[in-house]
């Protein structure tokens with residue numbers, strides 16, 4: 001269980017997060033959904049321990065992690081730009097997170113993640129030789145082999161196109177289920193959030209606009225913002241598709 005209570009954060013005197021409280025259960029996927037600049041990445045970094053909170057508390061199970069440094073939290077993140085090392089091949093990138101654990105690396109476990117993410121044919125390739133989806137899977141494998149207690153992902157799907165996006169989405173869902181790995185995913189795409197998460201936290205200008213299941217949010221949007229944000233984003237998508245068809249048949 002991950003539980004945040006009354007989290008607040010300012011940068012240079014400006015409030016970026018205000019009174020953020022929520023709780024999610026073990027193995028659940030929560031999407032952190034909101035427009036650009038709403039505070040999503042800041043909140044993710046705060047959970048990771050990369051950024052400290054000005055106020056409020058962070059609990060995981062029965063532990064109070066509020067003042068526990070990042071390395072001791074046992075969480076791990078996949079950054080939005082993957083942050084892979086171009087001078088290492090795919091396999092060495094995956095092992096990079098285990099560099100301080102030499103001799104304690106369980107090769108069978110590493111292989112399990114490689115197989116799960118279907119990376120075996122790509123292990124000897126340079127990062128520059130991988131597609132976007134393959135890079136994303138390498139970044140995911142590199143994070144998973146460290147066996148985090150909580151998986152954090154910053155816009156993991158935004159750079160991927162339809163089919164690959166769908167396959168990574170399904171993999172993330174099965175990882176959460178099979179390994180009972182609690183997962184927090186940042187996205188600005190309501191469709192992504194609505195189709196892959198158990199809970200959604202909608203954030204607007206650093207405040208919670210709504211927290212609930214996808215069903216709650218569709219059935220009972222908390223306010224005008226939630227309604228507009230979801231409908232607007234979904235209709236932009238629909239419009240893009242219509243435009244595309246327009247071009248094809250023009």
Ligand SMILES: Nc1ncnc2c1ncn2[C@@H]1O[C@H](COP(=O)(O)OP(=O)(O)OP(=O)(O)O)[C@@H](O)[C@H]1O
Pocket residue numbers: 011012016034035036037038039040041042043188
């Ligand atoms: N290190 C920092 N110093 C000062 N201001 C910051 C810092 N990091 C973020 N901010 C500000 O905090 C606000 C929230 O930023 P954040 O990166 O969390 O937004 P976001 O929701 O992730 O946006 P995006 O969807 O564009 O990635 C923004 O106004 C941003 O300019």
Ligand SMILES: [Mg+2]
Pocket residue numbers: 040041042
């Ligand atoms: Mg961000």
